[in-house]
Amino acid sequence: MHYRVAIAAVVLTFFAGMPVQAEEKIDLKLISRSHAESDILWRNGFVLEDSLLQPELQNVLDQLTAGKAVDPAIKLRVCLFNSPELNAFAMPDGSVYLFVGLLARLNSMDELAFVIGHEATHAIAWHGQKYIEQAKSKNTIFQMLSLTTSLAVGSSGWSGAGLINSLSQLGLTLAAAASITGYSRDEESEADMSGYDMVRASGRNGCACVDALRALLSEIQDQSALNTFFWGSHPRTVDRIHALEERAGTACVSDAALDSGYTHIKYPMLKLRARMWNRAGMPQRALVSVAPYIKACPNDPDGHCIAGDALAVSTNADTLALAAQSYHRALDLGGAEYRDPLLGLATVAEASRDTVAAVTYLEHYLDGNANVPRRRSTRRHMEDLKKAYHWTTRAGADSLRVDDANRKED
């Protein structure tokens, strides 16, 4: 028996002891994996396309990295990531993902430039490759992912832990690793300093880097622990602010005012972020996000409809009345572009147990346009409501309306 164990040990030692060559040049397999993961992100709708914003963001990236030595295998490009979270990450292939939530939080183009410069540094300096080489084995990443996946169980959607869960379930180890942990402290500090230098070299305000971190810091205090994976793993934000001030050679006065040159990004992102929070089942956050938008753009029906969606999940009669008010305001302004307020009014009517009104709104909704979204399921739902009410004719419906009113009085 002993000789068998000895042979097994020899076999295992042979395979385990195979030399692992330290790569001095860029790891093309990693770049290839990174491309594949970027494609998966795109195919699965994680990447938003905005024909106006994207070229502008790319322009900022190109300005910041002009003259930098970048390996030809790395193609620096900016992508908009479909999530309301405060986050950004870079893939080894040079794809820089900026989360909608982050763009909605920043206040100036200079702050945005710092974030882009920071992430571009991760790609240019091969931080992803170094991260993997430094890990004792690739299993470290899998262990980390299995830990985060187990933490994420029970949450859903595209925010926080649900997002991490989605990335790891799609097999996106690089994206998940980059977005969850970031890189090592030294590498994050290097990215901060390099980001600062890029901002200054492009003639921008260096103190904007500090403002960007201060904005994040103020937001992090309001977030749950799970949502701070990324920023939590960075060097402490306060230390980062001090380090940047040291680099700037001055104490930066806090400037949280919205720069007029950034409003064209800020407001659409606030609106988008609010919609995302609604879809993620977090109406409170949606309201916080949409409130400044409505203040800035009171005549956009979308904002009122989003507010209505956030309020309509309540069971409180007063809140439901506010939701109906928001939907009516959206209707008065010509109807929201992303969702017909009639659907929202039907939801509110149903929640208020006014089935007749709910059916009436749904009928209007379906009559309006043959290609309305959710046509199939809406028609089905309307039929179910009618069946439950033995709805046969309009006259019958009118009598039911009286019954309904009587029932409410009871």
Added chain:
Amino acid sequence: MVVNRRWAAVSLVGMCLVGCSALPKQSKDFGEASKSMTKMAVMPPRFDLQKVGVLSGDLVTEMNHDIEMVIKEAADTVIAASSLSAADLDLSDQVLADHPELRTAIFEQDAAVKKVHTALAGAGKEIDIKYEGNADPLADAADCDYLVFMEGNGFFSTTGAEVASIALAALFGGGSPQSGTFLSAFVVDVTRQEVIWYNQVDEKPSDPRKPTNLLGDVKKLFKPLLGKSFVQWDDSRDHEITDRYKERMKAAEAKDSAKQP
């Protein structure tokens, strides 16, 4: 020894009774719903491939999409060869590039699909699971009320791992499969917003890089729903996924070396 064999046989039968009897899962009104089912559209499947080495495993993300495309092709073929027809739901990269709203629609299924799998894990043979995603844009694109959501994972072993496994099997007996494919599928009735059918298969050995294996697994997966399928693929296709992968890697290397000063 005889006792051991008997126990093994009893265990096998027992496992089959417990495990197999829970599949496929169907909704209570499946019979009613299936009457109006004339065609189904297969959503883009999701698949994760893992390469098993001697001491570790690694994902081979680069091959996932090719495998996913073959799984979809296999499912479409098997459905088309049955009494149902396969709705044309073209979600190729070109279509997705031209219609970003379809990518958004795919994205919006993610949370709903996850909830379905969680609910299925704890469900018996009869299921009552609402589908919470807005699948209408996809059903509209396919002009079909029934959507099939598929996902799976699989593994293959490196030559080193195979040699090590053979050596260890020779020393200690036993042995483990060198490849495997797990596939699952559920059908959503979009008008009812309900999951009406679910099944899964776990085949070992079955190298997911080989299209004929994938077709066999897909046929097995849908057999309870569509009946036995006689579709066959030529095994000359079996190298197409690995060949494409090798070509891509070679092209990347050539491109990089051409650009290096």
